[in-house]
Amino acid sequence: MSKRTWGDFVRDLKLFLWNPETRQCMGRTARSWGLILFFYLVLYTFLAGMFVFCLYIVFLTLSPHTPTYRDRVAPPGVTIRPYIKHTFNIAFKISQFSSWQPYVENIEEFLKAYDDKVQEDKNIKCTAGRYFFQDEKEKIKKSCQFKRSTLRACSGLADQNFGYSIGQPCVILKMNRIIGYQPGYGNPITVSCNLQKGNESDLPAIQFYPHATFDPMYFPYYGKFAHVNYTQPLVAVHFKNVKKGQALNIQCQLNGRGIINNYNNDRFLGRVIFTLNIED
Numbered sequence: 001m002s003k004r005t006w007g008d009f010v011r012d013l014k015l016f017l018w019n020p021e022t023r024q025c026m027g028r029t030a031r032s033w034g035l036i037l038f039f040y041l042v043l044y045t046f047l048a049g050m051f052v053f054c055l056y057i058v059f060l061t062l063s064p065h066t067p068t069y070r071d072r073v074a075p076p077g078v079t080i081r082p083y084i085k086h087t088f089n090i091a092f093k094i095s096q097f098s099s100w101q102p103y104v105e106n107i108e109e110f111l112k113a114y115d116d117k118v119q120e121d122k123n124i125k126c127t128a129g130r131y132f133f134q135d136e137k138e139k140i141k142k143s144c145q146f147k148r149s150t151l152r153a154c155s156g157l158a159d160q161n162f163g164y165s166i167g168q169p170c171v172i173l174k175m176n177r178i179i180g181y182q183p184g185y186g187n188p189i190t191v192s193c194n195l196q197k198g199n200e201s202d203l204p205a206i207q208f209y210p211h212a213t214f215d216p217m218y219f220p221y222y223g224k225f226a227h228v229n230y231t232q233p234l235v236a237v238h239f240k241n242v243k244k245g246q247a248l249n250i251q252c253q254l255n256g257r258g259i260i261n262n263y264n265n266d267r268f269l270g271r272v273i274f275t276l277n278i279e280d
């Protein structure tokens with residue numbers, strides 16, 4: 001057997017790519033290639049079609065208004081303002097402007113959306129004390145006014161420093177939004193704050209504005225696509241005479257039917273725990 005030369009190889013390759021006798025390209029005739037390409041074209045078109053069809057079906061079942069899959073309506077969590085530097089630690093020195101100014105700015109920024117004028121322009125007056133159910137057919141839902149002036153001493157209107165400059169700080173509580181949730185299932189849920197440990201007399205004279213409840217008229221929430229101007233209700237807590245010079249662990253919690261506020265593994269379920277440390 002003679003050794004195949006480079007020339008043989010190139011000739012065979014050329015013949016493989018195009019054989020003039022049999023009119024085959026890479027071992028197949030034009031007709032054969034055409035059939036193969038056609039087969040794959042049909043196959044892939046079919047697969048792509050299947051994929052698009054499945055997506056379409058999934059999207060049909062999704063509503064922009066409510067999540068499709070919810071195993072249960074979880075009870076709400078609570079957060080506070082001021083919230084800066086990602087801690088729930090409010091510590092300042094009354095005599096040191098720069099120590100409390102960031103808290104004041106944070107609250108002021110948050111309350112801008114609650115300006116009376118803004119609320120009057122965007123939202124309607126609702127009847128307090130009962131849920132505000134809206135017609136299923138209305139795509140866009142109305143929202144109830146929540147005016148910052150109702151937070152009185154904590155509104156930032158009379159006292160622009162929310163009490164921080166005189167050592168009587170305001171803390172604002174808000175509840176997480178849950179679509180369709182009716183807090184309290186008929187009975188308004190209330191708010192209370194107390195010391196986690198220590199002498200209760202270290203935390204006297206707490207005031208709540210507008211009231212120590214979340215009014216039912218702000219519920220149910222219909223989701224951000226439907227409830228475009230929704231304004232979350234707030235409860236401001238005014239700590240008027242707390243013990244100075246020591247860190248107080250304060251828990252503010254929701255109370256009412258269906259509320260969970262003592263679950264050890266979640267410090268924000270139905271409650272919020274923060275420290276308050278005021279120095280003269």
Ligand SMILES: *[C@@H]1O[C@H](CO)[C@@H](O)[C@H](O)[C@H]1NC(C)=O
Pocket residue numbers: 121122123140141142143228229
């Ligand atoms: C939402 O607020 C805007 C003004 O910011 C107002 O024009 C609009 O009518 C409001 N929409 C609803 C549904 O209340």
Ligand SMILES: *[C@@H]1O[C@H](CO)[C@@H](O)[C@H](O)[C@H]1NC(C)=O
Pocket residue numbers: 199200201202
């Ligand atoms: C709590 O503080 C008050 C006033 O400082 C004091 O009279 C009272 O004995 C204290 N109670 C406890 C349980 O320490």
